Structures are given as structure tokens and as C-alpha cells.
Amino acid sequence: MVAAVRVHKAGGPEVLTYEDVDLPAPGPGQIRIKHGACGVNFIDTYFREGMYPPPNGYPFIVGNEGSGDVIAVGSGVTDIKVGTASLQWRPSAAMRRSAFCRLTAP
8 A cells, every 4th residue: 555645526725635545566568666756747736626637537646747766567568677767757648547656557
């Protein structure tokens, strides 16, 4: 389990919740990154406020940018290895899971 800031419905800052979240193993074509740094960007605020729908609906985890090290790879990943330094940035249309500072499975 890891800690995450999640949003379950559109609204002001009061809809941000701090929760423990289970992470599945990386699926086919996915990697897991242990973040050294991450950021919350304007798109997170727009999703929270309901200005744009989150790509995978609610709830979503805030934080769409990060950097760190790859700690696991899913099947079919051949060009990235465990231990690789990573800079992660996902445009909202391609976002599958969000970063949340400790671990992510994009």
C-alpha cells in the first residue's frame, strides 16, 4: 500500500482526500517508478474542479509529473530495465494512472 491524494468528485480543495491505495503489479507494457520528485500541475486542478473530465473518470490520483527510478517492468517491456532513471510526463489523454510521489504504475 502507498499513500495517495485522491479526488472522488469535482469540487474545491475540500474534495482532496489522503488515502492508502493498493498498487497492482505492472501490467503488459507498464512500468513502476519509485519517485524522487513529483509535481501537481494545472491539469490536476482542472480535473478536480470539473473543468475537464479525468481521462479514466473519478476517482483519480493527483500528480501527473515525476522523476525517479524504474523498480519493476511488466511483460512486453523490452526497452526499459529496472534501475533506469526516469522522467515521467503524461499528457492527460494518455494518462492511465497518476503519479503520487512514492510509486506509480503508468
